[in-house]
Structure formats: C-alpha cells, structure tokens
Amino acid sequence: MDYDVKDLGLAEDGKKRIEWAEKDMPVLGLIKERFANEKPLKDVKLAACLHVTSETANLMRTLKAGGADVVLCASNPLSTQDDVAASLVKDYGIPVFAIKGEDETTYYNHIKAALDHRPKITMDDGADLVSVLHTERADELADVIGGTEETTTGVIRLKSMAEQGVLKYPIVAVNDAQTKHFFDNRYGTGQSTIDGILRATNVLLAGKTFVISGYGWCGRGVAMRARGMGANVIITEIDPLKALEAVMDGFRVLPSIEAAMVADVWVTVSGDLHVIDERHFKVMKNGAIICNSGHFNVEINIPALEQMAISHKPVRPFVEEYLMDGGRRIYLLADGRLVNLAAAEGHPASVMDMSFANQSLSAEYMLANAERLENKVYGVPGEIDSSIARLKLDSMGIKIDQLTQEQDKYLHSWEMGT
Numbered sequence: 214m215d216y217d218v219k220d221l222g223l224a225e226d227g228k229k230r231i232e233w234a235e236k237d238m239p240v241l242g243l244i245k246e247r248f249a250n251e252k253p254l255k256d257v258k259l260a261a262c263l264h265v266t267s268e269t270a271n272l273m274r275t276l277k278a279g280g281a282d283v284v285l286c287a288s289n290p291l292s293t294q295d296d297v298a299a300s301l302v303k304d305y306g307i308p309v310f311a312i313k314g315e316d317e318t319t320y321y322n323h324i325k326a327a328l329d330h331r332p333k334i335t336m337d338d339g340a341d342l343v344s345v346l347h348t349e350r351a352d353e354l355a356d357v358i359g360g361t362e363e364t365t366t367g368v369i370r371l372k373s374m375a376e377q378g379v380l381k382y383p384i385v386a387v388n389d390a391q392t393k394h395f396f397d398n399r400y401g402t403g404q405s406t407i408d409g410i411l412r413a414t415n416v417l418l419a420g421k422t423f424v425i426s427g428y429g430w431c432g433r434g435v436a437m438r439a440r441g442m443g444a445n446v447i448i449t450e451i452d453p454l455k456a457l458e459a460v461m462d463g464f465r466v467l468p469s470i471e472a473a474m475v476a477d478v479w480v481t482v483s484g485d486l487h488v489i490d491e492r493h494f495k496v497m498k499n500g501a502i503i504c505n506s507g508h509f510n511v512e513i514n515i516p517a518l519e520q521m522a523i524s525h526k527p528v529r530p531f532v533e534e535y536l537m538d539g540g541r542r543i544y545l546l547a548d549g550r551l552v553n554l555a556a557a558e559g560h561p562a563s564v565m566d567m568s569f570a571n572q573s574l575s576a577e578y579m580l581a582n583a584e585r586l587e588n589k590v591y592g593v594p595g596e597i598d599s600s601i602a603r604l605k606l607d608s609m610g611i612k613i614d615q616l617t618q619e620q621d622k623y624l625h626s627w628e629m630g631t
C-alpha cells in the first residue's frame with residue numbers, strides 16, 4: 214500500500230484517539246453498521262481530501278465498511294493529526310497522504326497521490342481536490358461520477374465552477390445540510406476556535422475586546438462563546454442583514470478600521486480575502502492577537518504584515534511575534550491557518566457525527582443518483598437531513614412530540630381562521 218505519513222510509530226496514540234472520537238459519533242456508528250451489512254459502496258474508489266482528524270478517521274472506517282476503496286489526503290497543510298494518519302494506515306489499512314506542517318508542494322503532491330487512486334467519487338473540503346482534477350488532471354475526469362463538498366468556501370468555489378460551465382460532474386453540498394452548518398459551523402467552530410486561541414496563548418478572555426469579522430454561521434458561534442467567556446465582543450460585517458442581526462443579538466458592530474484600534478484578540482471567519490490588512494496593522498494595539506478560522510489562509514494579509522514588520526520570531530508553538538514600528542508587537546496564530554484545527558483538535562466528535570453522517574449518506578446518494586444529476590451543485594436531500602436530526606436526538610435520549618391528526622390537517626389547510 215502506498216502512503217505518506219509522518220511516522221507509523223505514532224499509530225498506537227492515533228488509534229486511542231480514533232476510538233475516543235468514535236464513542237461520541239453514534240449516528241455515524243449506526244450508518245457504519247448498516248453499511249457493513251449492505252455494502253452500498255462496494256468496490257467504489259473514493260478519494261477524500263479532508264482534515265485528517267480522529268473524526269475523519271471514523272468517516273473513512275464507515276466508508277470502508279460500506280465496501281468503498283478509500284484513500285485520504287489532507288485538505289489543509291496544518292490540520293493533520295499525525296498519529297491518526299499513522300493509525301489509519303497501520304491499523305485500518307487505509308492509505309493516507311498527509312503530514313502536519315507539510316509545505317505547499319507536498320500538500321499538492323499529496324492531493325495528486327490521492328487522485329492517482331482514480332476515484333469514482335470525490336469527497337472534498339475546500340474544493341482543492343476538485344480544482345486540481347479539473348485543471349491538471351482533466352484527462353481523468355471521465356472516471357468520476359460525482360462528489361461531495363464539506364465547507365462553505367468549497368461550495369462557493371464549486372458553484373462558481375458550475376455557473377461558468379466548467380464543473381464536469383455533480384456535487385452534493387454537504388455544508389448546506391441543516392444538520393451540518395447549523396451545528397458544525399456554529400457550535401463546532403464556535404467552541405473549537407476559542408479552544409485553539411486558548412491552547413496557543415493561554416490568555417484570559419474575560420474583559421478582553423474580542424473582534425470577530427464575519428457574522429455568518431461560524432462567526433455567530435464564535436461570538437456566542439467569546440461572550441460566554443466574558444469578552445467584550447465586537448463584530449465587523451459587510452452584509453447589512455448580518456450586521457443588523459449582530460446588533461439585535463446584543464453585539465457592538467463597527468467598521469473594521471475602528472475595531473482594529475481596540476482589538477485585544479481578532480478572529481476572522483468570513484471566507485473572504487485580506488479582511489485583516491495593511492491599514493489595520495498600522496493602527497493595532499501593542500499585544501494584539503490575530504487569527505483566522507475561515508477555510509483558507511488568505512483572510513489575514515500575511516505578506517503585508519511581513520513586509521511592514523521590522524522582524525518576527527516564534528515565541529510559543531503556533532504564536533509568531535511581529536515587531537512593528539514604535540515597538541508595537543502583533544501576535545499571529547497558526548500562520549493564519551484555521552486556528553481551531555492547527556492549534557487545537559478541530560470540532561468535537563459529537564458535532565462531526567452529523568457532518569460525517571451527511572457525508573456518508575451523500576456518497577451513497579451520489580452513487581445511486583449520479584446518472585440523472587447534471588453537472589451542478591445540489592443540496593443534501595431533505596429526508597437525509599431530517600433522518601440525521603432524528604437519529605441524533607435518539608442518541609441523546611431526547612424525545613419530541615408528533616403532530617396529532619387534527620394538527621396535521623390544520624397545518625395543511627387554509628379554511629380555518631380565528
């Protein structure tokens with residue numbers, strides 16, 4: 214088996230971590246059991262480009278149980294858990310191409326190694342795999358019947374490809390399932406972003422001015438949790454509706470240049486380019502901490518920061534100190550890459566349970582339906598979404614009411630008024 218991981222000797226720790234995550238992934242566990250019996254993905258070659266974490270390992274095991282012939286590469290150079298990658302290879306016989314801290318050339322070589330597997334289905338997080346396939350490996354597109362996409366940024370890229378008529382196979386946007394973004398983006402990113410900042414810096418958040426750029430699904434979650442830790446939260450936005458929502462949720466909303474002057478900690482999670490830029494670096498307070506939780510490391514203009522700084526040096530793992538004019542210091546976390554995955558462990562397993570239940574069922578759906586789908590980006594079918602919510606509630610021991618016949622009739626009629 215061909216693979217490229219840091220050290221197979223790390224496998225024992227990785228296996229423990231995979232098993233620890235598994236106990237919090239009951240919905241995925243039920244799917245794995247059914248997949249093992251029914252083998253719906255029998256002999257299907259599947260290439261996944263995802264954050265190589267313990268939760269992803271359980272997704273890979275589920276797909277393999279369903280009969281798929283899977284290979285995994287990293288969707289970010291800094292998010293790989295090397296022990297998990299080792300265990301997937303050694304204990305579960307799943308080829309992995311991922312090493313934490315790999316340079317850009319290795320990152321893309323790993324994506325190409327996954328494509329060498331000649332997948333029938335792709336499973337992407339950020340659309341880098343799909344992008345390489347469509348540009349550098351277009352002659353292999355004929356093998357592929359469909360794919361799935363995990364995150365907001367990937368869905369945006371793929372929709373743009375579909376609009377330009379260059380997308381060559383259908384995609385299910387797993388991110389757009391309600392059981393994905395309501396929970397993973399909000400509660401997962403909310404908690405794990407704070408976790409990443411704390412593990413990297415150990416700062417006290419109480420009393421700090423904590424700026425969040427982007428009040429989307431992720432931003433709302435980070436804001437909610439930062440407030441819970443006692444921080445004074447400020448939101449910056451470009452969408453008037455989201456800005457208004459932030460105001461009504463009780464947050465201060467400021468233009469980013471004003472927020473920059475008061476920020477103690479600044480997280481950008483917008484999916485946009487250069488949200489923290491040169492003009493902000495000029496006015497930031499001494500000691501300001503900046504980080505990104507959006508998909509790509511483009512939200513902070515790091516080249517501009519490097520150019521403006523007199524010098525820079527690492528001062529702790531995942532903390533780079535930039536010395537600015539006048540002796541000010543700005544601290545950049547995790548090279549501007551997703552701070553929750555680089556400096557912490559990403560989302561907790563119980564939330565990835567739903568995201569990866571969506572991935573598994575969407576792969577099964579794609580296999581069964583690819584022929585009738587056009588080369589577009591589709592949502593996750595509503596039945597899959599609600600079945601995952603129901604299973605998750607069951608696993609938590611939570612019961613809910615059912616409509617009575619009378620209520621059902623009322624909710625489907627118009628005749629009855631006051």
Ligand SMILES: NC(=O)c1ccc[n+]([C@@H]2O[C@H](COP(=O)([O-])OP(=O)(O)OC[C@H]3O[C@@H](n4cnc5c(N)ncnc54)[C@H](O)[C@@H]3O)[C@@H](O)[C@H]2O)c1
Pocket residue numbers: 364365366367394397398402426427428429430431432449450451452455482483484485488506507508509551552553554560
């Ligand atoms: N860290 C993680 O584990 C994780 C998890 C899920 C998603 N993501 C990524 O996080 C990013 C955000 O995802 P989301 O689901 O919250 O998206 P979203 O579309 O719900 O929200 C993004 C928000 O950012 C705002 N925005 C855009 N440009 C801005 C700017 N210049 N300044 C301020 N605000 C701006 C938009 O108006 C929008 O409200 C994406 O890149 C996504 O892929 C990361």
